[in-house]
Amino acid sequence: MQDTITVVGDAEPVTVGQTSRSVEVIEAQSRSLAFQDVADALRSDASVDIQQRGTMGVQSDISIRGGTFEQTLVLLNGLRMNDAQASHFNLDVPVPLPALAGAAVLHGSGSTLYGADALSGEVNITTWKPQESSLRLRAGGGSFGGNNQSFVGALANQRNSVVAAGQRDFSTGFIPGRDYRSESASVEGRATSFLGESDLLLAGSDRSYGANQFYGNYNSWERTKGWFIALTQVFNAATSASVAYRRHADIYVLLRDDPAYYNNHHIDDSWQGALRHTVSLGGAGKLFIGAEENTDSIHSNSLGQHGRNRTALYADADLHRGRASFSLGLREEFLSGGRIVSAPSFSASMLLQQKWKLRGSAGYGFRLPTYTDLYYNDPTTISNPTLKPETAWNFDGGVDWYPSGRVAASATAFYSRQSNAINYLRASPSQPWQAENLAMVRLTGVETSVQARLNGDQLLLVGWTAIFGAQNTTNNQQAQLMFQYPVNRAHVEWNLHAPGNIALRPAFAVTQRVGLSPYTTLDFAASRDKGILRPYIQGTNLYNTGYAELLGIRMPGRGILVGLEVALSRKGK
Helix, strand or coil: CCCEECCCCCCCCEECCCCCCCEEEEECHHHHHHCCCHHHHHCCCCCEEEEECCCCCCCEEEEECCCCHHHEEEEECCEECCCCCCHHHCCCCCCCHHHEEEEEEEECCCHHHHCCCCCCEEEEEEECCCCEEEEEEEEEEEHHHEEEEEEEEEEECCCEEEEEEEEEEEECCCCCCCCEEEEEEEEEEEEEECCEEEEEEEEEEEEEEEEECCCCCCEEEEEEEEEEEEEEEECCCCEEEEEEEEEEEEEEECCCCCCCCCEEEEEEEEEEEEEEEEEECHHHEEEEEEEEEEEEEEEECCCEEEEEEEEEEEEEEEEEECCEEEEEEEEEEEECCCCEEEEEEEEEEEEECCCEEEEEEEEEEEECCCHHHHHCCECCEECCCCCCCEEEEEEEEEEEEEEECCEEEEEEEEEEEEEEEEEEEECCCCCCEEEEEEEEEEEEEEEEEEEEECCCCCEEEEEEEEEECCCCCCCCCEECCCCCCEEEEEEEEEEEEECCCEEEEEEEEEEEECCCCCEEEEEEEEEECCCCEEEEEEEECCCCCCCEEECCEECCCCEEEEEEEEEEEEECC
8 A cells, every 4th residue: 555656635646545635546557457437536535526417428517525516627648627717627637547647636726736726635646657668549428329539648758659549439428418529538658868857749620519408498419628748857856847738629519409599609728837846955855846837818708718828836835743634735826916825734644653644734725706607698697797705724733553454444533624615506497596605614624545456456445424403504595516525435446356367456436425314326337357358248237227426417317338349569779
């Protein structure tokens, strides 16, 4: 349980046992035949709530510890993916799943290093860095007219690599008006020279889907397109620089059978740059400093044309004394209009007898409303241009237990104190949703997890998260964003091998949302993970449970997907 990873709450790679934060690491590359999309992989963390409107990456909101999806910061290789138009598209990752390595999930505020808007947590999705040349081709089909194909090819040696990937998924839909076609492609090259390691990533996606009942009692239709290009230069172990451009387009038709009745076309452009440097403090620890610039703009037939920018400076001191470690950080953000935001953070841990670790953290977050919150109006939604920014203080404390090198357990209590939380409220289903600030929101909870490597390479994951409070802050009005979180969520997953190099992954979850009865889901995946021919089968919602992760948006019943992957590889030189 001591794998070295880049934890989004830490400034450099550390082991899970070293970090003073509550973190879950999800490995996707070696288990890519077990997952259907990024959201599917993130469900392994019981503190992560995936609120899907559609499957196969069509549209999935992500929430951590009961916060809204707008309060979660999504990163791709440490670069921001949050969408300034609407945070519904934060998980619209343009890199195909076969080209992803996995994700690290930070629970709680993580504002110092990557942005003050990480109020409830961060997810850092990373791309795959190959160690050998290979080619994998995949095709499958199954329930609801499902059909998918993908490829990922890599050329690699000790100094350089190129990865090219493409993926296409489409379905006729499990009910009328819920069909989709999702396509994505990426190319990433890494090269080592006298400058250090250079990493250039280009990716794009095109997703069209029936949005029946997504935003009200309408048979709607939507299409999103995304482009992402990023260049990261690691000069040496102490200094790196990154620059990235993201463009996201959203076409929305309220009535699919009558597109002229009401439609929107939004184009969101964002630029970002970052410079990071590490200063050694000798045996006392390290000081991480950096500067960032982020600009975004939107051109929309309904929202108008708007733009804003933020400049940030940060410093984070990681100090060590014996078995104790401390992290003290401060981020200063200079926003459009002259506003200056200070986001401090603190964390500490103490290792006891090499088997127990006590830890705690506190952090402040600040988030501006999205353009949709401020300016979007349609027959079901009323915006509010006078919305105030959200702010939050997050606190947690926990204990980790490492009884052996094969078992790790943790328990954490957390508390979130939010002011001016942005929500959409209505008094009855006949009225439109109205964007409003809630004066105060309190969320308290506990999360527990156990990871155990059993005989051989079997991995058992058990997690449970419970969240309390904040249910009575809307004066009995219906809430669209807040209070959709699970008051209880338990997840059990077992990764094991059967004879014949057959990898098995049963995953069982129980979820109970605010004011609703609990429901259970069972997923199962089996695949041959070695050899040239690798058949696979993926089963979702095998109990055929009727449930919704967002209010009134029905999710698919039992689904089966069967396919074959052809894998070729050779060692790099």
